[in-house]
Amino acid sequence: MPAGPGMTILEGLQYIREHLDATLAWRFSCRMGICGSCAVVINGRSGLACNTQILDISDSEIRLEPLANFPVIRDLVPDLGSMFDKHVRLRPYLIRADQDEIDASLGEFEQSPEQLLEFNQFSYCIKCGACMSACPTMAQDAAFFGPMPLTAAHRYNSDSRDQGFAERGRALDTGHAAAHCHYAGECSRVCPKGVDPGRAIQLMKRSLVMELLRLRKSADRTRLIEPPVAQNVDDESLRPPPFTAKHT
Amino acid sequence: MRSMLFWFLNIVAALVILVLLGLHLAEMHLSALWQYFTGAGPNPLDWEQVVARGNSTTMLASYILLLGAALFHGFYGVHNILVEALDGAKAQRAVGVLCWVAGLALFLVGTFVTVAFNGA
Numbered sequence: 450m451p452a453g454p455g456m457t458i459l460e461g462l463q464y465i466r467e468h469l470d471a472t473l474a475w476r477f478s479c480r481m482g483i484c485g486s487c488a489v490v491i492n493g494r495s496g497l498a499c500n501t502q503i504l505d506i507s508d509s510e511i512r513l514e515p516l517a518n519f520p521v522i523r524d525l526v527p528d529l530g531s532m533f534d535k536h537v538r539l540r541p542y543l544i545r546a547d548q549d550e551i552d553a554s555l556g557e558f559e560q561s562p563e564q565l566l567e568f569n570q571f572s573y574c575i576k577c578g579a580c581m582s583a584c585p586t587m588a589q590d591a592a593f594f595g596p597m598p599l600t601a602a603h604r605y606n607s608d609s610r611d612q613g614f615a616e617r618g619r620a621l622d623t624g625h626a627a628a629h630c631h632y633a634g635e636c637s638r639v640c641p642k643g644v645d646p647g648r649a650i651q652l653m654k655r656s657l658v659m660e661l662l663r664l665r666k667s668a669d670r671t672r673l674i675e676p677p678v679a680q681n682v683d684d685e686s687l688r689p690p691p692f693t694a695k696h697t
Numbered sequence: 698m699r700s701m702l703f704w705f706l707n708i709v710a711a712l713v714i715l716v717l718l719g720l721h722l723a724e725m726h727l728s729a730l731w732q733y734f735t736g737a738g739p740n741p742l743d744w745e746q747v748v749a750r751g752n753s754t755t756m757l758a759s760y761i762l763l764l765g766a767a768l769f770h771g772f773y774g775v776h777n778i779l780v781e782a783l784d785g786a787k788a789q790r791a792v793g794v795l796c797w798v799a800g801l802a803l804f805l806v807g808t809f810v811t812v813a814f815n816g817a
Contacts, residue, residue, distance in 0.1 A: 589781035618698060624789070628704035629777065657701040 458498040458513070459487055462525075475525035482641060485577030489525050490514040495579035495639045516582035518591075529578050535594045536576070538620050539602040544613025556673045564609040564670065571604035571649050573642045580636035580646050592625040596636035596646035599627055603649040606656060609670040618657065627653045707773045713766035717759055751814045764807040772800040 450464055459477055466473045475498070477487040482500040489498050492512055503511065519527035545551055580596035581587055587595050594602075602621065605611050621627060630650045637647040659665040723731045724741050732738055739746055750756045776796045780789045 586781070591784075622698055622700055624700045624780065626700060628700045654701070654704065657698065658705045661698050661701055661705060 452503040454502075454504060456503050458489070458491060458501045458503060458511070461503055461511075462498060462513075473525075474523045483575065485575035485641075488516055488577040488579045488582070488641075490517060490582060495582040497577060497579070497641045500641060516578050518582055518584065518587040518595075519578065527578065527582075531591075532576070532578055532581055532595065532597060535598040536601055539594065539598050540613055540617050540620065541598070541601040541605060543605060543608060543611050544616055545610075546612050550673065557676050558610040558671045559674045560609055560671060567609070568604045568607040571600050571607075571644060571646075574600055574604075574640075574644045574646075575642055577641065579639045579641060583635040583639040585633050585635065586629060586631050590625060590629065592623070593629055594621075594623075594626050596630075596650065599630070599653060600644065600646040600649040603653040603656075606653065614656075614660065614665075618660065621657070627657060630654075703773060707770055710766040710770040710773075713762060714770060717763040717766070721763075757811060760811045761808055764811070765804055768800045768804050768807075772796045 450461060450469065452461065459480060462473065462475050462477075475487065475489065477499065478484040479486070480499045482497055485497070487498040488495060490496075490513065491498070491501055492506060492508055495516060498513075513525060515521045515525045516527040516529075519529060519531065522528050549555075574597060576597060578597065580600075584593075584596055586593050602617050606614050606617060627650050630647075632647060632651065634647045637645045640646065656665055728741055731741075773796075776792060779792045779796075783789055783792060
């Protein structure tokens with residue numbers, strides 16, 4: 450099939466369906482590396498079809514396969530259900546003990562830029578499953594949680610607003626969680642968003658061991674602050690200049 | 698947290714092995730280099746030296762510590778390999794029990810031999 454500069458694997462797939470094989474099935478949505486739907490294995494390496502350009506691949510032949518470590522529904526469409534089941538089991542959301550605050554928010558939780566940096570990069574995960582496909586531990590042990598759910602758990606464990614460390618710790622204590630990671634690092638290598646799941650899992654191991662040794666910092670590291678209140682701008686110099694339409 | 702406890706003990710066992718096995722290697726198999734730093738002494742492989750080490754309580758404790766660390770480290774690895782190779786929670790639990798039984802049995806035998814030699 451013809452390929453020109455800028456043409457992505459996803460566009461190649463669309464070309465194939467339009468001109469060569471109308472039955473070809475694959476999954477896609479946003480076409481701009483945001484939704485994570487179009488993850489496939491491209492010449493043995495997991496990645497997004499929409500942000501991989503055909504001419505960037507040095508091999509003369511391109512072989513596309515569905516994501517490994519998942520059952521295949523059809524052609525390039527994997528069944529990601531097991532990944533999302535594991536994701537849910539690790540409570541990927543903020544857990545608070547103060548139910549009153551959850552039911553009727555009284556303000557905002559203070560968070561410093563340093564506290565934000567502790568989890569910020571892990572929140573870029575788009576749940577495409579590329580890391581799960583590349584993980585050699587997943588290939589051996591289907592019960593292993595895998596890089597994506599573990600990274601999500603660490604993202605919330607490291608959030609200063611979260612109080613769910615113990616609850617997630619109980620869910621993680623299965624023998625198929627962080628301690629079982631071989632640290633091959635493939636997950637970090639293939640992540641299309643630059644998230645480093647390998648690092649997240651190692652940091653999670655450290656925090657779990659620190660918790661075991663009773664050396665971990667208290668989970669509750671934030672406080673409720675008043676929400677910002679809109680203020681009237683009295684200073685004339687701060688007002689924007691009046692808008693005047695010019696007709697030519 | 699049991700899985701993390703075992704993982705942490707595995708790391709600790711690795712460090713113990715590194716130190717004790719390193720000392721063993723330096724003293725027994727790199728004796729020229731060892732004696733360069735500690736001063737000339739008798740050949741560590743002489744029978745009298747072997748017996749003296751066997752009768753030393755410090756050495757006895759280090760032998761048992763090394764035995765325990767090596768067994769835990771080894772069986773932790775074997776357990777992980779088998780758990781990955783076998784499907785089913787029952788089989789995986791059975792592997793865990795077998796590893797514990799085999800490890801404890803070998804530890805008891807090894808400790809008995811070491812202690813028995815200590816009094817010889």
